Amino acid sequence: MTTKLTFVIILMFLLSISCDKKHSELEFEKSVANEIFPALLDSVFHDTRLAPPPPPPPNSEWSDSTAVKWDESKMIAEYEKRRAELEKDTTKLVVAIVDSTYRINERAKKELLKFYDNYEIELDTINITESYKINLTDLKHADKFQLKYRSELPATSKVWKGDYDFYLSGITGFSRIQFDRTKSYGVMISGFGCGRLCGFSGLVFIRKVDEKWIIDKVMVTAIS
Template identity: 35%
Template sequence: MKKHKSFAIILLIILFSSCEKKMTDLEFEKNVMTEIFPSLIDSTCMDTRLFINFPPEYGEPIYNKAGHYVGVDSTKATKEQKQKLLEWKINTEKIKKDTSKIIIAFDPIIKYSREDLKEYLKKYFKNTKAFVPKEKVYNEYNFDFAKIKLNNRFELRNRNQFPKERGKIWETKYNFNFSGTVFFTRIQFDQNKKLGVLNGGFVCGRLCGQGFRIYIKKMNEKWIIDKIEETWVS
């Protein structure tokens, strides 16, 4: 009787472990994304007002004998240029001191990258093998970001709260500081699930934005960003 009871318990444990394994890969990825998400936002998003706030022309351009531009002689700045530079500095400081929230649009549907990230993983993290799930996996999942506490002034809002028509999101006037849209792909892990890579991007206009390849790793039981590479710029 005891043998039958023990066998039943072992069978239940195996069945439970089997069911749990089916959920493990996706749930593990969601947990990692949740943990590292504030760092991803800090590392990729920006206040567009500062990003495109280029200083005005100041001084007289200098050209070499071949007619190629080599620099600027700031000692020859005009009175008008000096005034514009002063106004730019004042406006820049005003933006930096502004404590209002920086609103970012985020699409919570996390999809696989169009690129195969396995090779990037193996190239960056030497002597590692990419994790390939044996079971059928979902191509995308809905990421619940609303309850994640961010570290700074950024506030994320669901992309579906903004105009869906092409280009309308940039043409619309908002009563808040809208800075752009951010997206991330699913994570490609190594076999031990201690290393990973994903793609991301921040778009601040029709011809404004940057793309990133983000390498992450688990260190001292905590997931951190190891390196970010720029993949495109507009």
């Protein structure tokens, strides 16, 4: 066997090992994303059929506060009544999922180190710049939700003007996950759109506890 042929065989072997490792890393990441998704959807979801909770009463130090009539108890009662009605509502809430993952950015990586500073973690060095197609059948969720791909709906803001035979509750998605070296901590980007000028995006910090992944915090970074 010539030296050149030996070199080619060794190179092919190393490339094969590298590809297998990348595939294994991606499958692990997908399994974490699928596991955390139910909690993620619950964390970012906003039911636009329910108005925000009533604000607190005006400050008593306001000079004109005596002219303000504020029945907070009535507003709270109406709010709780509407929330109870919606909890019994069997209408499927359609949530559109962006077809592929977002790219993770440098800010997310820095915030991961900052958020888990007490644990002195180090970033995983695996390159995760590429996105992958999300498989909706792998995403578990509460019975009240029904998932659709974002690409099945009109593009841009026209999505909110569509005449559907279902109730479009919102649009969400998520990024690749940046892990630490031990793959016990991570961060991803997600958010929720509920209208043309309604929504937010942020960083989702996740951690493995007793072999299960949980969400520690959703840090809002942009809102409309």
